[in-house]
Amino acid sequence: MKTIYECSQSKGIKWMTAIFFFMIIIAILIEVYEVSKGVNLTAALIVTAILLLVPLSCVLVFPMYIIADDEGIGIRTLACTKLIPYENIDHIERFDDQHPLFINKGKVGKVTLGPSFQMGLFSVGNTIRLMGVGGVFGYIGWFRTKGIGTFLSYVTDAKKVFLIYRVKGKPIAISVSEPDEFIPYYMKGGAK
Numbered sequence: 001m002k003t004i005y006e007c008s009q010s011k012g013i014k015w016m017t018a019i020f021f022f023m024i025i026i027a028i029l030i031e032v033y034e035v036s037k038g039v040n041l042t043a044a045l046i047v048t049a050i051l052l053l054v055p056l057s058c059v060l061v062f063p064m065y066i067i068a069d070d071e072g073i074g075i076r077t078l079a080c081t082k083l084i085p086y087e088n089i090d091h092i093e094r095f096d097d098q099h100p101l102f103i104n105k106g107k108v109g110k111v112t113l114g115p116s117f118q119m120g121l122f123s124v125g126n127t128i129r130l131m132g133v134g135g136v137f138g139y140i141g142w143f144r145t146k147g148i149g150t151f152l153s154y155v156t157d158a159k160k161v162f163l164i165y166r167v168k169g170k171p172i173a174i175s176v177s178e179p180d181e182f183i184p185y186y187m188k189g190g191a192k
Contacts, residue, residue, distance in 0.1 A: 002069040005176035009138060010157040016135040020055070027051050055136075062137040063154040066176055073164065075154050075174060082154075088166050094183065095161040101173060102127050102139055102158040138175070 009017065028051055035044045060079040067074035072085040095101040130150065132141010138156035145151070148163065151171040155161050160175045162182065176182045 002067060005066040005068065005178065005182055007063045007065055007138075007154075007156045007175060008177040010159065013135065013138050013156060017137055020136045024051055024055055058133055058137050058140070061133075061140055061154075063140070063156060063174065066174055066182075068182075073174075075172070077154075082172075084164060084166065084172060088168055090165040090167050093163045093165065094179065095163060095173075096159055096179070101145065101161045101163065102143075102155065139173075143173075 028048055031044050031048050031051070035041055061077050063075050063077055065076050067076055067081070072083050073089070074084070075082045127143050127145040129139075130142040130144055132143070132153070133139070134141075139153045139158065140155070141153060143151055143153050148171060151163065151173055153173040155173050155175045157175045157177070160177070160179045162174050162176070162179070164172045164174065166172065
């Protein structure tokens, strides 16, 4: 039986994505203006190409939905479907507001994002982004956190995260719109 779980973005992620695209559009308009004023056309085309490729790459790896069927759990993006066979799933752990993976809550309940831009790394709470996107479309890419180590993330809502520990390979973090629907699935033997 095939079950599809939607990966909707949290409100904060939607805002970050909208602001990101707004900034890209403004940057492209500035490039067009600069070219009309006589700036080097080749340089302007290179910058514009980069400005278009960055959001396109985000769109290609953004998780649209999670598929759970007889073979395993699949993560569907525009570029491909990444399948995690059940025999390669050791166990699945749930993260939520009380036990966050990406956000570290302070004493007053405020979100503390300790940015550290050393050597191209960015800290989100206790989690460090090694390579990927940390906000536009979600938390997508390679991250590292104390206790878990390095993991691959396809998270669109940091409050609805499941971490799939694999027998072979690094753990994979996913999020689904309705985590309470996904919980009974994997608790009933959908994944060991």
